[in-house]
Amino acid sequence: MKFDTVIIGGGLAGLLCGIRLLENGQRCAIVSRGQSALSFSSGSLDLLSHLPDGQPIATLDSAIDQLQQNYPEHPYALLGAEAVRHYAHQTQTLLADCGLALQGDIATPHQRITPLGTLRQAWLSPTEVPVKSAANPRTGVVGISGFLDFQPQLAAGALRQRGIDAHAEEIELPLLDPLRDNPSEFRAVNIARLLDVPEHFDALYEALKPLSQQYAMLFLPACFGLADNRVFTQLNQQLACPLHLLPTLPPSVPGMRMQSLLQQRFIRSGGSWMPGDEVLRADIINGQVMQLWTRKHEDIALRARHVVLASGSFFSNGLIAGRDRVREAVFDLDVLQSAERESWYRDNVFDSQPWQQFGVQTDGQLHGLRQGKPVSNLYVIGSVLGGFDPIAQGCGGGVCAVTALYAAQQICAQGGE
Ligand SMILES: Cc1cc2nc3c(=O)[nH]c(=O)nc-3n(C[C@H](O)[C@H](O)[C@H](O)COP(=O)(O)OP(=O)(O)OC[C@H]3O[C@@H](n4cnc5c(N)ncnc54)[C@H](O)[C@@H]3O)c2cc1C
Missing domain, CATH: 3.50.50.60 (FAD/NAD(P)-binding domain)
Structure with missing residues (x-):
């Protein structure tokens, strides 16, 4: 050849x-x-x-x-x-x-917020990733019940140490129950395969809606968007406050x-x-x-x-x-x-x-x-x-x-x- x-x-x-x-x-x-x-x-x-x-x-x-x-x-x-x-x-x-x-951009490196609530300098980040800014909105750091690869308490605690008004929250998503039978299946990529299905959008939106009325910003683990950021864009259009996504332990959806x-x-x-x-x-x-x-x-x-x-x-x-x-x-x-x-x-x-x-x-x-x-x-x-x-x-x-x-x-x- x-x-x-x-x-x-x-x-x-x-x-x-x-x-x-x-x-x-x-x-x-x-x-x-x-x-x-x-x-x-x-x-x-x-x-x-x-x-x-x-x-x-x-x-x-x-x-x-x-x-x-x-x-x-x-x-x-x-x-x-x-x-x-x-x-x-x-x-x-x-x-x-x-x-x-x-x-x-090359000229303006940013500090991205990591899933541990720390800051790390980056050149380019997916648009959904939160970056440090001068504003300090009251932020809900939202975990998904049963998902162990992202710990909202840990992230919120570390963010508070950096002066960010962050609080841990959790949502229940019964549609993920099939994954719960086997904890090793309950990973970001497998969750994304379910949450990227258009019929499941409403359940995700309904779970986040009350929190979006309570906080000025929400952080969620990056558990959807394997092919594109359609779900992320739609949620940001409909929720009462901006939503950002934190990459989780591997395998990583944004990667x-x-x-x-x-x-x-x-x-x-x-x-x-x-x-x-x-x-x-x-x-x-x-x-x-x-x-x-x-x-x-x-x-x-x-x-x-x-x-x-x-x-x-x-x-x-x-x-x-x-x-x-x-x-x-x-x-x-x-x-x-x-x-x-x-x-x-x-x-x-x-x-x-x-x-x-x-x-x-x-x-x-x-x-x-x-x-x-x-x-x-x-x-x-x-x-x-x-x-x-x-x-x-x-x-x-x-x-x-x-x-x-x-x-x-x-x-x-x-x-x-
Ligand atoms: C776990 C991990 C996380 C990282 N996270 C980040 C990050 O978040 N941001 C960042 O900037 N950098 C990160 N890095 C640094 C990283 O090395 C680079 O960002 C980059 O992705 C590496 O790309 P690469 O193409 O050089 O190698 P790789 O991504 O390692 O790809 C090499 C490929 O070559 C294939 N291969 C090897 N040998 C052969 C062979 N003989 N024949 C055929 N195929 C072969 C392998 O199977 C693999 O698919 C990370 C590195 C690691 C290891």
Whole structure:
């Protein structure tokens, strides 16, 4: 099978890269083994909130300057401030084109309210997510009876500590009784499959209506809206006060919506989507990937002029930790890592963990390095890259998006040669 580009991994990075390549007329395939990190994410994307030394950033440009001086392996340091801004802007437009209603902008990061009632800086968040504002309306934090993945008392208590006049409430929804038979079924995604059914709207509305007359704002766990935000919009039109949604423990409804809208766009644009398959190995000759071998297409190789590795970090098995070293699973690319296993971890789990920064080494154009030499037609993007800590630095989604669109641009610039 022949393509212009084959992408390994269909998470945020692989899909954004694939969509951009298709827009530029490329023949493109994505091979993706399983669920991506999006299904477990908040649905908000982080751009950069902290430097590796723990300092909050002042401005994006000054932060990237500091990365270039002190942390040259960070993906943003490799690309530079201008490119990061440029591709972050492009991401905003592309996500909107894919039907994602997001709030936020590079110039104005916001503090989103988390399901624990804490604040976290974000770049882009689904429009339904509450963000910190100067106003302090009396807020009802509403749980759903029997749903354990969201604790309204905990969230309301934490919000009160931040000076927000929040109170815990609970609604009964008998229509969810079929899920209650098995507590492991009573999850946000399964609830959404019921609450997204139009016939169930009235029951949800009736349960929330009295609370909307009592409070100036309501927060509810994000338990509907798998495909779109139709139920959210309708509730906001009919309730007496504004309603916002807090993402719950995984699997996350807003994250799954982002995955499915990007996937749909890729397929509708003519991309070849190969789910449930995995790239097992590659033939590399003279520093170039010649062909890829997958589990399902045993004896039929995938051939492409360009290959993009977007296989994710440890979470998605893009990186594999052995006893003495961490390896990249498909090409055995060079991996940034500290030598001694004892230095991989810090005892305090809340500290920035060194292993979070392990990942593939590239040159300045994101070509993967193998034994120190760039593989000329292989680009590496997203969380399989090394040199950054997505959690402590608050830059996971941003690194994925920016590197994905940068690599797509490098590939398109090479035209049909
Ligand atoms: C649990 C979790 C929650 C997160 N939450 C947030 C958040 O809320 N906001 C934020 O900004 N960042 C978050 N991050 C950071 C996150 O890494 C990125 O935001 C992003 O979603 C990662 O995308 P990715 O495409 O690089 O990798 P992934 O999403 O991990 O996707 C990689 C894909 O590649 C597939 N794959 C791997 N190997 C192969 C192979 N050999 N062949 C074929 N397919 C393969 C995997 O099955 C997977 O589908 C989170 C990370 C994790 C792990």
